[in-house]
Amino acid sequence: MKLKILLSVFVLCTLVSSAQEIPPKEWQIKTALLAVPADYREGAKVYGYDSNGNFVTLREGTNDYIALADDPKKEKFSTAAYHRELDEFMARGRELRKEGKDGKQIFDIRESEVKSGKLKMPDKTTLCVFTGTVNPETKEIENSYVRYVFYMPYATGESTGLPTTPTPPGHAWLMDPGTHRAHIMITPPKNQ
Numbered sequence: 001m002k003l004k005i006l007l008s009v010f011v012l013c014t015l016v017s018s019a020q021e022i023p024p025k026e027w028q029i030k031t032a033l034l035a036v037p038a039d040y041r042e043g044a045k046v047y048g049y050d051s052n053g054n055f056v057t058l059r060e061g062t063n064d065y066i067a068l069a070d071d072p073k074k075e076k077f078s079t080a081a082y083h084r085e086l087d088e089f090m091a092r093g094r095e096l097r098k099e100g101k102d103g104k105q106i107f108d109i110r111e112s113e114v115k116s117g118k119l120k121m122p123d124k125t126t127l128c129v130f131t132g133t134v135n136p137e138t139k140e141i142e143n144s145y146v147r148y149v150f151y152m153p154y155a156t157g158e159s160t161g162l163p164t165t166p167t168p169p170g171h172a173w174l175m176d177p178g179t180h181r182a183h184i185m186i187t188p189p190k191n192q
Helices: 002-018 025-035 084-098 103-116
Strands: 045-049 055-059 065-068 077-083 125-134 141-151 172-175 183-186
Touching (some): 025 065, 025 077, 025 125, 025 141, 065 084, 084 103
Antiparallel strands (some): 065 077, 125 141, 141 183, 172 183
8 A cells, every 4th residue: 555655646746847837928938039029029020838748829910921949858958039031930840740750751741842833932031049048046048049040942052142051159150951851050159
């Protein structure tokens, strides 16, 4: 009997400690908007998580930007923002991830769907990724860092004149050249 009680307590403690803590809606919106260029923050749409951890719209938008709140299931803090024309592409990736597909499978499926015309991929668009550390007391984001991605489907090193391997911080380079997901990466130097 004592073993059953101990086992029940252990299972309950494990479930409680592994339950994800969903930040308040207002905090999710505030921190998601840090990835949005300042000119577009006021009217950006924001996706985030409800109290059950479901991916939902936290705020409707009135301009061309969409912001993603930090995923509470992930250990490191990261938000992102992109032009609305990229939303269908991003939503498809989330859908495939939810189905249990890994990164390579998602890449291959979207590549095929973009080539066939089933999935719309804009000819050029932007994505900003904002990372940092959440101060446990103030809940402010510290050590912030932004990197930039400019999608240019099927661009190559030859068509852009850019290198196709990572370069020193601050220099542009083309990632995934020749594919639907070809994009220019700009990773500014981190403040030391």
